[in-house]
Amino acid sequence: MNYSDKVMEHFKNPRNVGEMDSPDGIGRIGNASCGDIMEMYIKVKDNVITDAKFKTFGCAAAIATSSMITEMVKGKSIPAALKLTNQMVVEALDGLPPVKVHCSVLGEDALKSAIDDYLKKTTGKGLEGLKLKNNEAGPGH
Amino acid sequence: MKRIYLDNAATTPTLPSVLKEMLPYFSERYGNPSSLHSFGQEARAAVEAARARLAGLINCQPAEIIFTSGGTESDNAALFGVLYANKSKGDHIITSKIEHHAVLEPCQWLEKQGFKVTYLDVDKYGLVDPAAVKAAITDKTVLVSIMHANNEIGTIQPIEQISTITKEAGVLLHTDAVQTVGQIEVDVDKLGVDLLSLSAHKFYGPKGVGALYVRKGTRLEPYIRGGGQEKRRRASTENVPGIIGLGKAAEIAKAEINERVAHLLPLRDRLIKGILDNIPEVILNGHPVQRLPKNVNVSVKYIEGEAMLLKLDLEGIAASTGSACSSGTLDPSHVLLAIGLTHELAHGSIRFSLGRTNTDKDIDHVLEVFPKIVKKLRQMSPLYKK
Numbered sequence: 001m002n003y004s005d006k007v008m009e010h011f012k013n014p015r016n017v018g019e020m021d022s023p024d025g026i027g028r029i030g031n032a033s034c035g036d037i038m039e040m041y042i043k044v045k046d047n048v049i050t051d052a053k054f055k056t057f058g059c060a061a062a063i064a065t066s067s068m069i070t071e072m073v074k075g076k077s078i079p080a081a082l083k084l085t086n087q088m089v090v091e092a093l094d095g096l097p098p099v100k101v102h103c104s105v106l107g108e109d110a111l112k113s114a115i116d117d118y119l120k121k122t123t124g125k126g127l128e129g130l131k132l133k134n135n136e137a138g139p140g141h
Numbered sequence: 142m143k144r145i146y147l148d149n150a151a152t153t154p155t156l157p158s159v160l161k162e163m164l165p166y167f168s169e170r171y172g173n174p175s176s177l178h179s180f181g182q183e184a185r186a187a188v189e190a191a192r193a194r195l196a197g198l199i200n201c202q203p204a205e206i207i208f209t210s211g212g213t214e215s216d217n218a219a220l221f222g223v224l225y226a227n228k229s230k231g232d233h234i235i236t237s238k239i240e241h242h243a244v245l246e247p248c249q250w251l252e253k254q255g256f257k258v259t260y261l262d263v264d265k266y267g268l269v270d271p272a273a274v275k276a277a278i279t280d281k282t283v284l285v286s287i288m289h290a291n292n293e294i295g296t297i298q299p300i301e302q303i304s305t306i307t308k309e310a311g312v313l314l315h316t317d318a319v320q321t322v323g324q325i326e327v328d329v330d331k332l333g334v335d336l337l338s339l340s341a342h343k344f345y346g347p348k349g350v351g352a353l354y355v356r357k358g359t360r361l362e363p364y365i366r367g368g369g370q371e372k373r374r375r376a377s378t379e380n381v382p383g384i385i386g387l388g389k390a391a392e393i394a395k396a397e398i399n400e401r402v403a404h405l406l407p408l409r410d411r412l413i414k415g416i417l418d419n420i421p422e423v424i425l426n427g428h429p430v431q432r433l434p435k436n437v438n439v440s441v442k443y444i445e446g447e448a449m450l451l452k453l454d455l456e457g458i459a460a461s462t463g464s465a466c467s468s469g470t471l472d473p474s475h476v477l478l479a480i481g482l483t484h485e486l487a488h489g490s491i492r493f494s495l496g497r498t499n500t501d502k503d504i505d506h507v508l509e510v511f512p513k514i515v516k517k518l519r520q521m522s523p524l525y526k527k
Contacts, residue, residue, distance in 0.1 A: 011451065017521050032524065033484035035445060035464060035473065039523040055523035059447035059464070063521065 025118030191388025295436025304333025346390030
């Protein structure tokens, strides 16, 4: 597998690994049969994501994607975070092999579902029109 | 950093003595073996000498060997060749669910052409039950194809028992012996097989060359047409340097075979024991005893194989995995699923395959590094709750 240096760097030294004490939102995406599961935890203050952490079962691309997206999302307002796409994560990682692009989709979905969880907890209403790309792709991605 | 190669089931280095014998056949003795002049004759003589050496390794007649481009071609040629040559007799193949894709995909294609294929289940160790082979044979069965040893989990099949059954039933038996030739004893008569596939680069020969053993009297439709080479059974100008290399690798293997097994068995068993003793929640895949001397395959719970493989690679250790994430297909290994592993465990598999230059020190290094890698990845895993 030809990974970019950026992917390997994040794989070797992943940022923001671990669980979070009393997170404001949790997103859990994927299943073991597909080979990756991502859990994302966010802290939100004044509608801004102040911290993000993750735990991932998956390949180097899944781990690097988790690391990168948690970095990208920190400091962003909820609306700005929702504009993050998997393509932006792929670009930030200097690309992913085609068969690994689904890992970046997983990252985007984990973020959205963490925000959805946060909104449910705070407003009682989840993310309007929440559509998870990973689930759309059907069984086995 | 010292690099440790533990992926000998994928390929092995060509031995310097093998390469040395090959080299003159590129630019000095470059004749075409089919040519009648002296250039052709010296190439022909070398090809026939190589054939005799290979015949010596697997205990057959030189005339029963067809040189091919490798294991995959040998498997394809055996399946298509036998099925099409025996179309008037029947249309049924029996194989197993854990065969190499070089057998499974031709079988699937043959099904599309109207042939019938039975894919036998294996037990949790990856063993085919000879009684299941017997039960699957019908009056339309032409060929049984069961691999000698599995490339992923190393399980060695009871080919002798299966051949007793196929002989009795008058059915041909093919075995893919790509993982065994040159590594454990392979004797076509003891095994009782009619066809056998092998590949040079799995036992210290060059890539791009292999052979198909075809027992005398076995009808075979040629898979590649367009010339009289290999007694019209495989057209194309011979890969002379490759064939010379295969012959030399066979000669060395025959001389070294007992030594190779004796060298690898203790290393394999130390590595298996070391991993199982030092890392909690790991399972050994494949048969504990009836397995290739080079093969160690484990599934590590809660983490994924490609991540392990790459972490090992960063430490200079080359291994392999049955995880989908490394295959590019997103499906985990069909072999690991066939032995009953969950998707999660199949994704968490890692294979170390040992070779002739590995040492106790290499095993020490793996046992020092691997548990740390597992620990680190588990700390990152949402499935690991300890």
